[in-house]
Amino acid sequence: MSSIAENISAIRERIASAARRAGRSPKAIALMAVSKTQPADSLLAAYDAGQRLFGENRVQEFADKLGTTPLRMNNAEFHMIGHLQSNKAARAAELFHAVDSVDSVKLGQRLDAAAEQLGKTLDVLIEINIGGEQAKSGVSPDSAELENILAGAKDWSSLRVRGLMTVPPITPDPEGARPYFRSLCALRDRMVSRGYPSVSLEVLSMGMSHDFEVAVEEGSTCVRIGTAIFGERSKR
Numbered sequence: 001m002s003s004i005a006e007n008i009s010a011i012r013e014r015i016a017s018a019a020r021r022a023g024r025s026p027k028a029i030a031l032m033a034v035s036k037t038q039p040a041d042s043l044l045a046a047y048d049a050g051q052r053l054f055g056e057n058r059v060q061e062f063a064d065k066l067g068t069t070p071l072r073m074n075n076a077e078f079h080m081i082g083h084l085q086s087n088k089a090a091r092a093a094e095l096f097h098a099v100d101s102v103d104s105v106k107l108g109q110r111l112d113a114a115a116e117q118l119g120k121t122l123d124v125l126i127e128i129n130i131g132g133e134q135a136k137s138g139v140s141p142d143s144a145e146l147e148n149i150l151a152g153a154k155d156w157s158s159l160r161v162r163g164l165m166t167v168p169p170i171t172p173d174p175e176g177a178r179p180y181f182r183s184l185c186a187l188r189d190r191m192v193s194r195g196y197p198s199v200s201l202e203v204l205s206m207g208m209s210h211d212f213e214v215a216v217e218e219g220s221t222c223v224r225i226g227t228a229i230f231g232e233r234s235k236r
């Protein structure tokens, strides 16, 4: 059985190889450990192995983790990556360093108001439903809602829109995800060329345990890895 530390170092090496294949610097790709459903001990093991960036997908679960264990994790950064209801925006703004799953103007407004009250600046990504799947959260590419979020960003004093995030449709072969990653990258380029004020889109959060190397080859700047670091999640 491989340890969390070994898994992290193996993934870092695979990210670096994929980056080199694509002529990119491995430093341009952040590794996020997706610790949803994992006990605090596993987070600490990752932290002790040098991991600093974590992703959680439920506000309450993360609050419980912070509450029940003295998470001695200085300088760790936690991002909300799951679907967030507007009524939990204030709590999320309080607990997380960033929200990578903004999918409506309303949510952006709530997060901005909450962050302003807390006197903090929150980095956010816009989640794109790149495969146009019914059951998935995220904004449709080229939709009015996406334009409204990007245009609305200039009015948000406490949010910084830094990029796009996506979870592509599940494909058995990692290669199957490549067109979706390419399409997110192209969407980002189109949106950048429109020059929305106070929007920077340098972050492309894409790639998970089974397809992160393909994502890196297609320009990902942040891969979100759960299973390949922590092992299978228990069903909840």
Ligand SMILES: *Cc1c(COP(=O)(O)O)cnc(C)c1O
Pocket: 034, 036, 057, 081, 082, 167, 208, 209, 210, 224, 225, 226, 227, 228
């Ligand atoms: C669970 C999750 C991941 C990690 O998935 P793995 O396949 O376990 O690596 C990444 N991103 C999001 C949004 C998730 O919910």
